[in-house]
Amino acid sequence: MPGYCLGHPDGLSSSTICFTRRHSWRRNLSGLDKGTPYDHIWDLYNKGQDNHTYIEWSSTSGEGRVKDSNRFGDDNWHCWDDGRMNVACP
Numbered sequence: 001m002p003g004y005c006l007g008h009p010d011g012l013s014s015s016t017i018c019f020t021r022r023h024s025w026r027r028n029l030s031g032l033d034k035g036t037p038y039d040h041i042w043d044l045y046n047k048g049q050d051n052h053t054y055i056e057w058s059s060t061s062g063e064g065r066v067k068d069s070n071r072f073g074d075d076n077w078h079c080w081d082d083g084r085m086n087v088a089c090p
Contacts, residue, residue: 038064046070065089 038056045052049070057064065079072078079089 037061040064 038058040055040057040059042055043052044055051068051070053066053068053071055064055066062082062084063080065077067075067077069075077089079087081087
């Protein structure tokens with residue numbers, strides 16, 4: 001199965017997340033309506049820190065948002081635009 005790594009676009013950050021797809025099935029999102037324009041929705045759980053990281057982004061525009069109370073110190077969404085620059089969330 002293919003593996004993927006996502007790092008900060010500036011290439012300078014040491015924060016990188018890697019994952020391996022363990023299932024060969026494809027996810028069908030045509031019936032999914034979460035009230036967001038995002039077609040990729042992740043809930044990553046760090047058991048050692050008892051912390052969830054929620055990531056949602058659009059494969060079409062590249063825009064997205066992340067929520068991680070340990071990293072940001074709050075429970076707010078933090079958004080980026082199609083150039084992967086931080087922006088105020090709508």
